[in-house]
Amino acid sequence: xxxxxxxxxxxxxxxxxxxxxxxxxxSGSAIVVGVAHxxxxxxxxxxxxxPDVLLLDVGLPDISGLDFCKEVKTQFPAINVLALTTHxxxxxxxxxxxxxxxxxxxxxxxxxxxxxxxxxxAAGGTFLCHxxxxxxxxPREKHIWLxxxxxxxxxxxxxxxxxxxxxxxxxxxxxxIKSYRKNLLLKLDAKxxxxxxxxxxxxxxxG
Amino acid sequence: xxxxxxxxxxxxxxxxxxxxxxxxxxSGSAIVVGVAHxxxxxxxxxxxxxPDVLLLDVGLPDISGLDFCKEVKTQFPAINVLALTTHxxxxxxxxxxxxxxxxxxxxxxxxxxxxxxxxxxAAGGTFLCHxxxxxxxxPREKHIWLxxxxxxxxxxxxxxxxxxxxxxxxxxxxxxIKSYRKNLLLKLDAKxxxxxxxxxxxxxxxG
DNA sequence: GATAAAAACCCCCTTTAGGGGGTATCGTAG
DNA sequence: CTACGATACCCCCTAAAGGGGGTTTTTATC
Numbered sequence: 001x002x003x004x005x006x007x008x009x010x011x012x013x014x015x016x017x018x019x020x021x022x023x024x025x026x027s028g029s030a031i032v033v034g035v036a037h038x039x040x041x042x043x044x045x046x047x048x049x050x051p052d053v054l055l056l057d058v059g060l061p062d063i064s065g066l067d068f069c070k071e072v073k074t075q076f077p078a079i080n081v082l083a084l085t086t087h088x089x090x091x092x093x094x095x096x097x098x099x100x101x102x103x104x105x106x107x108x109x110x111x112x113x114x115x116x117x118x119x120x121x122a123a124g125g126t127f128l129c130h131x132x133x134x135x136x137x138x139p140r141e142k143h144i145w146l147x148x149x150x151x152x153x154x155x156x157x158x159x160x161x162x163x164x165x166x167x168x169x170x171x172x173x174x175x176x177i178k179s180y181r182k183n184l185l186l187k188l189d190a191k192x193x194x195x196x197x198x199x200x201x202x203x204x205x206x207g
Numbered sequence: 208x209x210x211x212x213x214x215x216x217x218x219x220x221x222x223x224x225x226x227x228x229x230x231x232x233x234s235g236s237a238i239v240v241g242v243a244h245x246x247x248x249x250x251x252x253x254x255x256x257x258p259d260v261l262l263l264d265v266g267l268p269d270i271s272g273l274d275f276c277k278e279v280k281t282q283f284p285a286i287n288v289l290a291l292t293t294h295x296x297x298x299x300x301x302x303x304x305x306x307x308x309x310x311x312x313x314x315x316x317x318x319x320x321x322x323x324x325x326x327x328x329a330a331g332g333t334f335l336c337h338x339x340x341x342x343x344x345x346p347r348e349k350h351i352w353l354x355x356x357x358x359x360x361x362x363x364x365x366x367x368x369x370x371x372x373x374x375x376x377x378x379x380x381x382x383x384i385k386s387y388r389k390n391l392l393l394k395l396d397a398k399x400x401x402x403x404x405x406x407x408x409x410x411x412x413x414g
Numbered sequence: 415g416a417t418a419a420a421a422a423c424c425c426c427c428t429t430t431a432g433g434g435g436g437t438a439t440c441g442t443a444g
Numbered sequence: 445c446t447a448c449g450a451t452a453c454c455c456c457c458t459a460a461a462g463g464g465g466g467t468t469t470t471t472a473t474c
Contacts, residue, residue, distance in 0.1 A: 013293070013314045015321060019226010037315070061315075086220075086293070107220045108244070108268075114222060147420065160402035162460060176422050182462070192430085193461075195367035197404040354450060369430060383452050389432070399460085400431075 005030035005122040008051040010042045010068075011084065012061050016107075020055070020114070027115050030122075037061075039068045046072070051079060052122045055114075056101070058085040058092060064207070066095050073100030080121040084114075089204045090143045093132055103127035144188060144203055153180045155206045158197045212237035212329040215256050217275075218264040218291065219244045223314070227262070227321070234322050237329075244268075246275045253279070258286060259329045262321075263308070265292040265299060271414065273302050280307030287328040291321075296411045297350045300339055310334035351395060351410055360387045362413045365404045 007030050009017050014037060021032045034049035036042035039062050046054075054072060058065035069081050082103040083096045093104055102121040105113060109129040120127035128136065146154065156166045163181065167174040188203075190196040200206050214237050216224050221244060228239045241256035243249035246269050253261075261279060265272035276288050289310040290303045300311055309328040312320060316336040327334035335343065353361065363373045370388065374381040395410075397403040407413050 013223070014316070015227055015230070015314060015318055016220070016223045018318055019229060020222055022226060022229055023222070107222060109221070111222055111225055149421065157401055158405050160398040160405075162399075164460085172421090173423055175424055178461085179423075180421090182464095185462080191367040191462095192369075193399075193401050194364055194404045197401045198365050198367075198408065201405065201408050356451070371430085379451095380453055382454055385431085386453075387451090389434095392432080398432095 003029075005053060005118060006033045006049070006051045007031065007053045007055060007118060008034040008036070008042070008046065008049050009055045010036045010039065010060065010065075011055070011057040012037045012059070013057075023111055023114065024118070029115070030118050039063045039065075039071075042068075046076065046079075053118050054079050054081045055084050055118075056081050058083060058087055058096065066092070066099055069096060069101050070099040080124070082117050082121050082127065087204065088131060088135065089202075090135060091145070091204050093135065094143075094145070104132045105129045106131050144199075144205065146184075146187065146205060150180065150184060150187075151205060153177065154184060154196070154200050157181065157184075157193065158200055158206055210236075212260060212325060213240045213256070213258045214238065214260045214262060214325060215241040215243070215249070215253065215258040216262045217243045217246065217249045217267065217272075218262070219266070219268050220264070230318055230321065231325070236322070237325050246270045246272075246278075249275075253283065253286075260325050261286050261288045262291045262325075263288050265290060265294055265303065273299070273306055276303060276308050277306040287331070289324050289328050289334065294411065295338060295342065296409075297342060298352070298411050300342065301350075301352070311339045312336045313338050351406075351412065353391075353394065353412060357387065357391060357394070358412060360384065361391060361403070361407050364388065364391075364400065365407055365413055 007024055009020055009032060011017050017035050017037070021035060024030050024032050033051055034045055036045070039060050056065050056069060060068065065083070065085070069083070072079055072081060081101040082105060083101045084105045084107065086107045088106055096104060103117045103126055105117050106129055109131070113129045117127040117129070152170070153166065156169065161169065163174045163177040166177045184196060188196055188199045190199055214231055216227055216239060218224050224242050224244070228242060231237050231239050240258055241252055243252070246267050263272050263276060267275065272290070272292070276290070279286055279288060288308040289312060290308045291312045291314065292299070293314045295313055303311060310324045310333055312324050313336055316338070320336045324334040324336070359377070360373065363376065368376065370381045370384040373384045391403060392399070395403055395406045397406055
């Protein structure tokens with residue numbers, strides 16, 4: 001059929017992709033034209049598969065799904081990316097959408113939402129599963145969002161560098177690092193470095 | 208058929224459970240007699256389903272799969288638990304096996320391994336997927352394993368408590384906490400608290 | 415052209431963490 | 445019976461973090 005939506009799945013969980021393929025193929029409105037278990041595997045065949053929709057996991061074994069999404073949208077702007085992942089953190093959702101994804105599904109979403117999402121993004125629209133929709137609608141103050149510099153510093157702090165070491169590394173005054181650090185504690189509502197690092201990892205604020 | 212292995216799946220990823228059910232039912236040797244998306248849901252029907260094998264996820268929405276495994280093995284010792292999760296950390300595998308699981312599968316394992324695992328544990332044996340088998344065979348020094356007390360302290364440190372606050376909380380001398388802290392830095396090869404907390408979370412050493 | 419946010423910088427002072435040593439008790443596996 | 449690991453405790457000293465205040469410049473946005 002000409003009207004069939006061509007779907008490609010990229011996810012390293014083989015059990016999930018098998019089940020998903022059956023689900024989509026059985027829907028009557030879409031067909032899985034390719035499955036890859038890594039970004040590298042997907043790159044090799046994407047031009048050949050020519051999908052309308054790319055179902056993309058964030059936690060790929062080789063590179064981050066965030067980066068791969070940006071890569072795909074640059075090379076194939078016509079492909080509509082639908083994120084499919086376990087992550088329900090604001091930071092990940094926001095980065096994925098910023099990188100060009102048209103929709104976002106959480107893996108414990110209803111199976112019907114998968115089909116609805118595929119149809120919505122294939123038609124050029126956007127789709128968010130219920131949980132993510134609620135997440136993004138929360139007041140701005142609830143969302144933790146850091147600047148590039150802040151994320152950079154947070155990463156170095158989590159790697160165990162002291163203010164002095166960070167200062168040497170990125171050619172800034174130790175006093176500046178101290179200021180950023182104090183500001184991060186404020187922004188993330190952390191009492192000290194231990195909590196700062198915990199929140200950074202839990203909220204996936206650092207790569 | 209009498210020889211069919213009765214399987215119950217407990218996993219909150221609905222897409223995965225659907226696919227998995229098809230896979231198992233189609234194998235000819237096993238049949239899915241029940242699916243639950245939370246521990247609570249499973250508790251209600253487990254006595255009725257009477258499975259031979261319980262396919263159990265670690266990341267359940269209500270309680271930890273680790274605790275639920277112990278609970279099931281206490282109430283129904285005859286049920287063979289086969290862990291099915293994304294976690295490939297030594298700490299999780301070890302705790303799961305200590306809590307009575309007969310096998311351990313990682314979600315990106317081959318689908319054939321799922322069926323092989325089900326048959327092995329149904330027969331009273333054990334089964335580890337390839338990756339986990341390799342993990343457990345690594346020299347002991349590579350595995351981070353903490354005592355109860357150390358895990359307790361690590362958790363409190365990650366919550367941002369100072370030595371003094373921890374001392375007050377668990378009725379020990381602040382000097383004792385300091386000693387434990389130094390020892391944890393050594394054991395986890397961490398330079399400071401920031402790295403300590405990062406490793407603790409990444410290696411899933413704290414609940 | 416005002417406004418605001420980000421980025422960079424500075425000083426004073428107190429608290430906490432970290433590095434270096436130790437000691438004593440208990441239980442258990444060799 | 446002894447050797448070891450786990451638990452709990454102690455002192456000295458330095459390094460680093462945290463709390464409190466600031467200032468300036470640039471760069472977007474309205």
